Amino acid sequence: MIMKNTAYIFGPVPSRRLGQSLGVSPIPEKTCNYNCIYCQLGRTNKMTNKRHSFFPLKEIMNELKTYMKEKVNFDVITIVGEGEPTLYADLGMLIDEIKTLTDKPVVVITNSALMSDEGVRDALYKADIVLPTMDAFDEESLKRINRPFGTIKFTEVLQGLIEFSHHYKGKMWVEIMLVAGFNDSDKQLAALKMQLEKLKFDRVYVNTPVRPPSESYAKKVSRETLEKANKMFSALSIENLTAGEFFSNDPDIIEAVLEIITRHPMKEDEIKEFIKRRNEDVEETFAKLRNSGKIDICEYEGEKTYRHKK
Ligand code: SF4
Numbered sequence: 001m002i003m004k005n006t007a008y009i010f011g012p013v014p015s016r017r018l019g020q021s022l023g024v025s026p027i028p029e030k031t032c033n034y035n036c037i038y039c040q041l042g043r044t045n046k047m048t049n050k051r052h053s054f055f056p057l058k059e060i061m062n063e064l065k066t067y068m069k070e071k072v073n074f075d076v077i078t079i080v081g082e083g084e085p086t087l088y089a090d091l092g093m094l095i096d097e098i099k100t101l102t103d104k105p106v107v108v109i110t111n112s113a114l115m116s117d118e119g120v121r122d123a124l125y126k127a128d129i130v131l132p133t134m135d136a137f138d139e140e141s142l143k144r145i146n147r148p149f150g151t152i153k154f155t156e157v158l159q160g161l162i163e164f165s166h167h168y169k170g171k172m173w174v175e176i177m178l179v180a181g182f183n184d185s186d187k188q189l190a191a192l193k194m195q196l197e198k199l200k201f202d203r204v205y206v207n208t209p210v211r212p213p214s215e216s217y218a219k220k221v222s223r224e225t226l227e228k229a230n231k232m233f234s235a236l237s238i239e240n241l242t243a244g245e246f247f248s249n250d251p252d253i254i255e256a257v258l259e260i261i262t263r264h265p266m267k268e269d270e271i272k273e274f275i276k277r278r279n280e281d282v283e284e285t286f287a288k289l290r291n292s293g294k295i296d297i298c299e300y301e302g303e304k305t306y307r308h309k310k
Contacts, residue, residue: 007055007059007063008024008025008026008055008059008060008063008064009022009023009024009025009060009063009064009067010022010023010025010259010260010262010263010264011023011074011246011260011263011264012072012073012074012075013246013260013263013264014246015076015078017131017173017205018075018076018078018107018129019074019075019076020073020074020075020076021074021075021076021077021078021107022067022072022074022076022077022078023077023078023079023080023263024060024064024077024078024079024080024081024094024098025079025080025081025082025085025263026054026055026060026079026081026085026088026090026091026094027054027055027081027082027083027084027085027087027088028046028054028082028083029046029082029083029310030042030043030044030045030046030082030083031044031046031048031054031081031082031083031084031087032044032046032047032048032083032084032087032111033047033048033049033084033087033111033113033114033148033149033152034084034111034113034146034147034148034149035047035146035147035148035214036111036135036145036146036147036177036214037144037145037146037147037179037182037213037214037215037217037218038145038177038179038209038213038214038215038218039213039214040209040211040212040213040214040265041082041083041214042214042307042310043214044083046083047149048087048149049087049113049114049149049151049152050087051086051087051088051089051114051117051119051120052087052088052089053088053089053090054087054088057090057093057094057097060094061094061097061098064098064101065101068101068102074104075104075105076104076105076106076107076129077098077102077104077105077106077107078106078107078108078109079091079094079095079098079106079107079108079109079127080108080109082263084110084111084113084114085108085109085110086108086110086113086114086117086120086123086124087114091108091120091123091124092119092122092123092126095108095123095126095127096126099126105128105129106126106127106128106129107127107128107129107130107131108124108127108129108130108131109131109133110124110130110131110132110133111132111133111146112132112133112134112157112160112161113146113148113149113152113157114160115132115157115160115161115163115164116156116157116159116160117160120160121160121163121164121167124164124168125164125167125168125169125170127170128170128171129170129171129172129173130164130168130170130171130172130173131172131173131174131175131205132161132164132172132174132175133174133175133176133177134158134161134174134175134176134192134195134196135176135177135178135179135183136154136157136183137183137188137191137192137195138154138191139153139154139155141154141182141183141188142154142157144182145177145179145182145183158195158198161199162198162199165199165200165201166200168200171202171203172199172200172201172202172203173201173202173203173204173205174196174199174201174203174204174205175204175205175206175207176192176204176205176206176207176229176233176235177207177208177209178206178207178208178220178221178225178226178229179208179209179218179219179220179221180208180219180220180221180222180225181219182218184221184225184229189228189229189232190232192229192233193232193233196233203235203236204233204234204235204236205235205236206226206229206230206233206235206236208220208221208226210301211265211267211300211305212265212298212299212300212305212307213300220301246260246264246266246270246273246274253275253278253280253285254285254288254289254292256274256278257271257274257275257285257289257306258289258292258294258295258308260274261295261306261307261308262308265298265305265306265307266305266306267303267304267305267306268303268304268305268306269303271286271289271306272286289306293309294308294309295307295308295309296308296309296310
């Protein structure tokens, strides 16, 4: 059976850190407690810090079960969403349920904002890999880069992250997004390093905006800065990792591309590669996509990126 238009499950999408990642999204579109200037999903329109059972766990699991019957190949299941997945109040139960279906690692990507919440930490302890983001080094930088929900305090986020890292038995891969002029000076990198020293983690990834950010002033840092940061943090550069292939089980090529770019903006080359692999005509498909009225094309760093129109 071919499933179309799944509500909660997407991919697998190629991830440079995780391989083929089957995504589970338990929260509504762009629901987040941050409004990061570099967010590739655009500005947060549903700003909240209240955890909620946005969708019934059973519905999500039913969809996942049906999806997995199709024997889709994937390396990990990633709970990620189009916002902050720890806002899903049943996150712990969701991880437990997924683990009854597969032995593949369950991953959670989080912005760390709710690490100060014991219930969130307890839920995350169940995951095999947690990728928390840590871009800020003080209250001011958190406000400038991540623009958090009003009550979120930098010191509490950091304390929660430290607490989590020292009790977690799985793998913790910290991600730092460097934005030019915001957290990339020598002094700021040194402050980030000092913070990292308080955490117990397995890997650090340094990243910089490579897809169109929500604010045009969120620019990527230079290669030299990336190399310097990688050295300072003993980090792995995401740039040097290669991504795999995009996947959709929708038989219609246009719908397939639209399904992927709803959750994951794609560069023009990535779409062309995807169309070619499905043995479809690249030019003709592109023309149909442009005429569908459903895509936004953004020019960023000399490259065209395609997103689903909101
Ligand atoms: S990058 Fe992540 S944490 Fe930041 S606004 Fe976007 S979805 Fe939220």
